[in-house]
Amino acid sequence: MENRGAFKSKFGVLAAMAGSAVGLGNLWRFPYLVGTNGGAAFIIIYLVIVLTICIPIMYSEFIIGRRSGANAFGAMRILAPGSKWTIIGVLSVLASFTILAFYSVVGGWTLDYLARALTFKFSNLSQEELGALFNSIVTSNMEPIIFMLVFILVTVLVVIAGIEKGIEKYTKIMMPALFIMVLIIAIRSVTLPGAGDGIRFLFKPDFSQVTGKTMLDALGQAFFSLSLGMGCILTYGSYVKKSENIVQMSFLTSISDSMFALIAGLAIMPAVFAFGIQPSEGPGLVFVVLPHIFEQITFGSILAILFFFALFIAAITSSISMFEVLVAYLKEEFKLSRKKASFIIMGIVCFFGILCSLSEGTLGNIKILGLNIFDMFDKLSANILLPLGGLLIVVYVGWRLPRADFNDEITSGGILKLGKRFISLSYYIIKYVTPLVIGVVMLKGLV
Numbered sequence: 001m002e003n004r005g006a007f008k009s010k011f012g013v014l015a016a017m018a019g020s021a022v023g024l025g026n027l028w029r030f031p032y033l034v035g036t037n038g039g040a041a042f043i044i045i046y047l048v049i050v051l052t053i054c055i056p057i058m059y060s061e062f063i064i065g066r067r068s069g070a071n072a073f074g075a076m077r078i079l080a081p082g083s084k085w086t087i088i089g090v091l092s093v094l095a096s097f098t099i100l101a102f103y104s105v106v107g108g109w110t111l112d113y114l115a116r117a118l119t120f121k122f123s124n125l126s127q128e129e130l131g132a133l134f135n136s137i138v139t140s141n142m143e144p145i146i147f148m149l150v151f152i153l154v155t156v157l158v159v160i161a162g163i164e165k166g167i168e169k170y171t172k173i174m175m176p177a178l179f180i181m182v183l184i185i186a187i188r189s190v191t192l193p194g195a196g197d198g199i200r201f202l203f204k205p206d207f208s209q210v211t212g213k214t215m216l217d218a219l220g221q222a223f224f225s226l227s228l229g230m231g232c233i234l235t236y237g238s239y240v241k242k243s244e245n246i247v248q249m250s251f252l253t254s255i256s257d258s259m260f261a262l263i264a265g266l267a268i269m270p271a272v273f274a275f276g277i278q279p280s281e282g283p284g285l286v287f288v289v290l291p292h293i294f295e296q297i298t299f300g301s302i303l304a305i306l307f308f309f310a311l312f313i314a315a316i317t318s319s320i321s322m323f324e325v326l327v328a329y330l331k332e333e334f335k336l337s338r339k340k341a342s343f344i345i346m347g348i349v350c351f352f353g354i355l356c357s358l359s360e361g362t363l364g365n366i367k368i369l370g371l372n373i374f375d376m377f378d379k380l381s382a383n384i385l386l387p388l389g390g391l392l393i394v395v396y397v398g399w400r401l402p403r404a405d406f407n408d409e410i411t412s413g414g415i416l417k418l419g420k421r422f423i424s425l426s427y428y429i430i431k432y433v434t435p436l437v438i439g440v441v442m443l444k445g446l447v
């Protein structure tokens with residue numbers, strides 16, 4: 001492979017993987033889904049899905065990427081020439097655009113809050129005022145779009161810098177910093193007077209309320225949070241050396257991502273109950289709750305700055321990974337330069353991003369199946385495109401990829417001594433369990 005770029009070190013791969021996985025999905029999407037889906041039961045279903053099916057799906061994606069050494073589209077062309085499997089590439093391009101569109105909007109909100117934290121604009125606001133502030137920001141025309149454009153521009157600049165100099169460098173520092181800050185916020189949140197109800201909400205499951213929709217939301221969130229099902233891990237996998245242990249990498253990524261989500265839950269939910277906010281508030285939840293927590297912490301206004309900065313970086317490392325899917329695709333399939341590919345994609349993402357942003361206000365009356373454009377993109381990608389992409393990936397690896405290739409990849413060509421039983425178990429999970437679970441959950445959730 002001529003000059004595609006590659007990750008240099010093992011820590012670099014992990015940082016990039018965790019950087020892709022940990023993002024707004026953990027700190028923004030997870031808490032609000034927990035809130036709208038009734039709490040603990042959702043979390044348990046989510047964790048079971050991550051541990052049993054998502055980890056094998058993750059290494060399936062890795063296998064396709066590393067084996068082919070190409071982008072999501074090219075990979076299937078190389079591994080299954082002349083077949084219809086390139087549909088995996090089509091789905092991944094579609095999903096990347098839909099996610100990037102609303103993701104950039106939320107990334108813009110994060111930047112907006114960072115700017116406000118820097119000028120101490122929300123210290124001493126009451127809960128109602130914070131709610132009203134969030135509403136007025138997201139429904140206005142210009143402000144969120146400007147911040148969104150900045151968010152997209154920063155993403156593109158890092159992507160242009162390339163794999164090793166860009167992605168690897170920026171992810172290594174900010175992730176641990178973010179983790180520590182979320183931990184500090186969680187500690188403050190659980191020690192607020194009245195936090196008990198929130199803790200109960202997080203840990204005392206009520207399975208009687210679980211519906212097909214809860215399950216599908218949990219599945220979609222697991223895919224979303226782990227960056228699965230749209231060729232993201234596949235594309236990163238194509239930059240990973242053959243000697244790296246992809247099983248271990250998948251476990252570590254999934255576990256650290258889930259820890260982040262749980263701690264984010266602990267940071268948000270107790271405070272939600274302590275402040276008397278509705279847990280089912282929706283996408284504004286973190287933005288309304290967090291500033292209020294910062295007011296309750298000594299030096300909270302400094303912490304607010306650090307936090308929103310770190311959240312912005314976490315969001316950037318995730319959006320980079322989605323951009324990279326599209327850039328690798330354009331660059332390799334249409335023989336464009338990295339720069340040119342990046343700018344073309346930037347243009348398209350900006351367009352859809354603007355639509356999403358306006359759909360929170362001015363274009364709010366355009367509804368598809370009762371959802372505005374923003375919510376429609378969110379649900380379409382997480383609950384349909386990603387599980388569908390994941391389904392195709394595991395069916396390919398379980399049923400089409402030669403078994404010997406599977407063994408070769410997960411043992412790094414025989415260097416790694418993984419137990420025979422473990423390898424077989426993984427294989428059969430990929431072949432039978434994952435397609436079945438995805439299929440059933442999708443059917444139950446959609447019908």
Ligand code: TRP
Nearest residue numbers: 021023024025224225227232318
């Ligand atoms: N996982 C990221 C987050 O939680 C978002 C993300 C990055 C993603 N790459 C992806 C989601 C690929 C789905 C597919 O913020």
